[in-house]
Amino acid sequence: MIRRLLRPTTLLSLLIVLIAAVMALAPGLLAPGDPLAGVTGDRLLAPGLAHPFGTDALGRDVYTRTVHGAFLSLAAATAAVLVGGIAGGAIGLVCGALRGRVGTTVDFVVMRFVDVLIAVPGILLALIVVATLGFGPWSIALGVGLGAAGSFARVMRAQVLRVRGEEYVEAAATLGVRPLTVLGRHILPNAMRPVLAMAALELGTAILSVSTISFLGFGVQPPSPEWGALVSDGRDYIATAWWLTVLPGAVIVCVVLAVTRLARVIGVER
Amino acid sequence: MSDEILSVDGLQVAYTSGRRTVEAVRGVDLSVPRGGIVALVGESGSGKSSVSQALVRRLPENGSITGGAIRFDGVDLTRVRERTLRRIRGGQIAFVPQDPNASLNPVMRIGEQIAEQIRLHAGMSRADAAKRAVEILGDVGIPHPEVRAAQYPHELSGGMKQRVLIGMAWSCDPRLVIADEPTSALDVTVQRRVLDQIEQLAETRGTAVLLVTHDLGVAKDRAQHVVVMQQGLVVDQGTTADVLGTPRTDYTRELVAAAPGLTTRRLEPTLEGDSPAEPVTHRPLLEVVGLRKTFAQGEDTFVAADDVSFVVPAGQTVALVGESGSGKTTTARMAARITQADGGLVLFRGKDITDLRGAGLREWRRSVQVVYQNPFGSLDPRMSVEALIAEPLRAFRIGSRPERARRVRDLLDSVRLPSTVAERLPAELSGGQRQRVAIARALALQPELLVLDEPVSALDVSVQTQILQVLVDLQAALGLGYLFITHDFGVVRQISDHVVVMRQGRVVEQGPAERMLTRPESDYARELIEAVPGAL
Numbered sequence: 001m002i003r004r005l006l007r008p009t010t011l012l013s014l015l016i017v018l019i020a021a022v023m024a025l026a027p028g029l030l031a032p033g034d035p036l037a038g039v040t041g042d043r044l045l046a047p048g049l050a051h052p053f054g055t056d057a058l059g060r061d062v063y064t065r066t067v068h069g070a071f072l073s074l075a076a077a078t079a080a081v082l083v084g085g086i087a088g089g090a091i092g093l094v095c096g097a098l099r100g101r102v103g104t105t106v107d108f109v110v111m112r113f114v115d116v117l118i119a120v121p122g123i124l125l126a127l128i129v130v131a132t133l134g135f136g137p138w139s140i141a142l143g144v145g146l147g148a149a150g151s152f153a154r155v156m157r158a159q160v161l162r163v164r165g166e167e168y169v170e171a172a173a174t175l176g177v178r179p180l181t182v183l184g185r186h187i188l189p190n191a192m193r194p195v196l197a198m199a200a201l202e203l204g205t206a207i208l209s210v211s212t213i214s215f216l217g218f219g220v221q222p223p224s225p226e227w228g229a230l231v232s233d234g235r236d237y238i239a240t241a242w243w244l245t246v247l248p249g250a251v252i253v254c255v256v257l258a259v260t261r262l263a264r265v266i267g268v269e270r
Numbered sequence: 271m272s273d274e275i276l277s278v279d280g281l282q283v284a285y286t287s288g289r290r291t292v293e294a295v296r297g298v299d300l301s302v303p304r305g306g307i308v309a310l311v312g313e314s315g316s317g318k319s320s321v322s323q324a325l326v327r328r329l330p331e332n333g334s335i336t337g338g339a340i341r342f343d344g345v346d347l348t349r350v351r352e353r354t355l356r357r358i359r360g361g362q363i364a365f366v367p368q369d370p371n372a373s374l375n376p377v378m379r380i381g382e383q384i385a386e387q388i389r390l391h392a393g394m395s396r397a398d399a400a401k402r403a404v405e406i407l408g409d410v411g412i413p414h415p416e417v418r419a420a421q422y423p424h425e426l427s428g429g430m431k432q433r434v435l436i437g438m439a440w441s442c443d444p445r446l447v448i449a450d451e452p453t454s455a456l457d458v459t460v461q462r463r464v465l466d467q468i469e470q471l472a473e474t475r476g477t478a479v480l481l482v483t484h485d486l487g488v489a490k491d492r493a494q495h496v497v498v499m500q501q502g503l504v505v506d507q508g509t510t511a512d513v514l515g516t517p518r519t520d521y522t523r524e525l526v527a528a529a530p531g532l533t534t535r536r537l538e539p540t541l542e543g544d545s546p547a548e549p550v551t552h553r554p555l556l557e558v559v560g561l562r563k564t565f566a567q568g569e570d571t572f573v574a575a576d577d578v579s580f581v582v583p584a585g586q587t588v589a590l591v592g593e594s595g596s597g598k599t600t601t602a603r604m605a606a607r608i609t610q611a612d613g614g615l616v617l618f619r620g621k622d623i624t625d626l627r628g629a630g631l632r633e634w635r636r637s638v639q640v641v642y643q644n645p646f647g648s649l650d651p652r653m654s655v656e657a658l659i660a661e662p663l664r665a666f667r668i669g670s671r672p673e674r675a676r677r678v679r680d681l682l683d684s685v686r687l688p689s690t691v692a693e694r695l696p697a698e699l700s701g702g703q704r705q706r707v708a709i710a711r712a713l714a715l716q717p718e719l720l721v722l723d724e725p726v727s728a729l730d731v732s733v734q735t736q737i738l739q740v741l742v743d744l745q746a747a748l749g750l751g752y753l754f755i756t757h758d759f760g761v762v763r764q765i766s767d768h769v770v771v772m773r774q775g776r777v778v779e780q781g782p783a784e785r786m787l788t789r790p791e792s793d794y795a796r797e798l799i800e801a802v803p804g805a806l
Contacts, residue, residue, distance in 0.1 A: 174640045175661060175715075176662055190652060
């Protein structure tokens with residue numbers, strides 16, 4: 001474990017994730033400027049010492065906007081994983097617990113719905129939810145979370161079925177422990193780990209999905225900064241001011257890669 | 271040419287994991303005479319397997335020989351090149367592995383696997399090797415060798431696979447065969463036939479055998495010399511009669527005393543003074559009548575238990591004995607109401623509980639508790655010993671938290687565990703300690719009957735006897751009835767009052783332990799008893 005953590009790629013990923021966390025929680029530390037205030041004279045300046053990421057068409061510092069945009073992107077992604085994990089986990093737990101007992105039919109029917117959920121592309125599902133509930137980061141989170149819930153349900157159900165076959169679960173029943181207590185005290189804690197590892201992996205995907213939907217214009221409304229929206233804003237100037245799309249885009253790529261890398265490290269260490 | 275085919279001097283083996291180095295073998299001297307059978311005995315962790323692997327330099331990746339010499343026919347195997355060694359392995363030194371089920375390539379026909387080795391070491395042509403492979407199968411007593419040679423490993427039973435591996439080991443006329451626990455995965459009657467085979471081949475071909483085993487009975491029956499290992503050191507060695515007949519060291523004495531096959535008596539309670547307050551009346555506690563269970567097996571139905579009846583009296587031990595597939599575990603699970611019987615009755619204190627469900631069944635579980643075979647599987651790995659033992663108390667809302675904590679200490683004490691283990695997790699305990707925890711947990715609700723499914727078969731012999739002693743003492747103190755499932759007649763002798771022998775789902779014979787063990791009426795029961803290694 002220690003040796004794996006000390007690998008250069010892992011250390012780099014850890015550093016990037018830490019920086020991303022600081023961006024989201026205390027953006028002022030890294031970029032003390034105002035992300036909304038633009039200087040009209042400094043429109044579309046190329047990256048330089050004063051503006052590391054350059055400035056946009058309204059003369060706002062792109063670096064400051066990227067740092068301040070981290071909160072909405074990362075919070076929405078985290079919320080999405082929570083929604084997906086809790087909803088999917090609950091479905092998986094109930095189905096796994098009922099199968100073969102009183103609820104084999106319940107399990108069958110619910111899992112076919114889950115199959116349908118997984119068959120629909122996650123982005124499409126998220127767009128449908130956003131279109132129904134209205135624009136904004138929280139409806140994106142809900143949509144992306146629902147898209148991930150299917151996979152969570154499957155993993156959780158498989159784990160519950162595995163743990164249910166363990167001898168200590170049968171032993172608990174022969175000790176006279178009530179079925180619900182067995183579920184809560186023995187099955188759930190022992191089934192959780194792969195689900196948590198998957199949640200870490202899903203976080204990277206969720207950051208990407210949230211940014212994608214924002215890019216399409218269903219997310220935060222201007223002028224508040226958000227990663228996907230920043231890339232989208234720069235699209236019109238891509239021929240003349242490449243930094244508007246490329247640099248915030250590069251930040252997204254780095255964070256997603258770093259999160260995924262760390263999730264793999266955690267996931268393997270089971 | 272010396273008289274010894276193999277002599278080992280001051281062998282040291284160490285394993286490194288991370289920055290830690292564990293010395294598994296700390297200077298072992300032993301020798302194997304030409305054509306002789308030497309048993310290397312010891313409990314798990316004694317380093318006996320490390321020695322056997324080091325002999326042909328087949329240690330796991332993190333292990334290495336750190337000192338000493340291994341002379342095979344005058345050549346020091348620790349110094350020869352890997353190329354030379356490869357010719358020796360399989361050709362002059364052959365190996366019989368522990369687990370026959372994992373040691374044959376599942377996608378290769380039996381005959382081809384034997385032929386491959388002959389072609390490699392003896393340079394025979396493909397056709398000749400194939401012919402020779404069939405002969406070898408015949409030599410190791412496999413019926414219809416030509417048919418078997420064309421089959422795949424999954425079509426053979428465990429005992430047959432082990433014979434195939436023995437045939438392979440002898441196929442190139444080796445001068446030394448190292449057999450690492452060759453029969454510990456097999457039933458006793460099969461074990462006996464396999465060991466007979468090894469002994470006969472060793473005798474007719476003049477092969478020396480190093481028999482690595484944990485079973486002193488096997489060593490006593492089969493070897494001329496015995497080497498006893500403990501914690502990486504040889505504690506005693508010599509002729510079998512010297513070492514096992516009149517043990518010279520404390521450790522050997524302890525092992526001999528613990529070996530189930532070598533003891534003759536039932537264990538006595540070791541309580542000081544206090545016998546049960548009231549004389550125990552052996553009224554029937556649990557009674558099963560005509561139990562039947564079938565499992566669907568593809569198109570067919572497989573009868574796991576058929577018309578099984580017996581009685582467990584209060585305060586006594588009934589041993590349910592049989593080989594794998596005899597239906598003993600299925601029967602016990604029906605009796606403990608874990609699996610539902612297809613037919614027959616389960617009576618507890620004369621009351622029919624066959625169809626008890628829900629709250630009634632849960633209430634009944636207070637009087638009947640189960641201890642499983644595998645102490646590594648039956649304890650939730652995430653819970654502390656205290657939480658594990660207190661769980662049944664919590665489930666029935668017995669006592670306050672401090673009261674439960676006190677009761678856990680008492681229970682730990684009754685299975686002779688120090689109260690300091692209460693805070694630990696199962697992974698931090700040894701196999702024997704875990705099984706004690708499982709027993710303590712089963713006792714928490716003060717049951718009247720324990721169903722013990724092979725409770726000691728995963729443990730070392732010396733630990734086995736300790737656990738059995740705990741069970742005998744508890745029975746005397748609490749008047750418990752035991753339904754004890756086992757495949758081991760040695761264990762039966764140590765603990766039972768009444769024996770039920772099962773075979774292929776049916777009860778072959780049952781009766782009081784004393785008569786069953788000395789004058790069994792059925793041929794099968796007699797065969798089982800005689801097959802126990804070390805038996806008289």
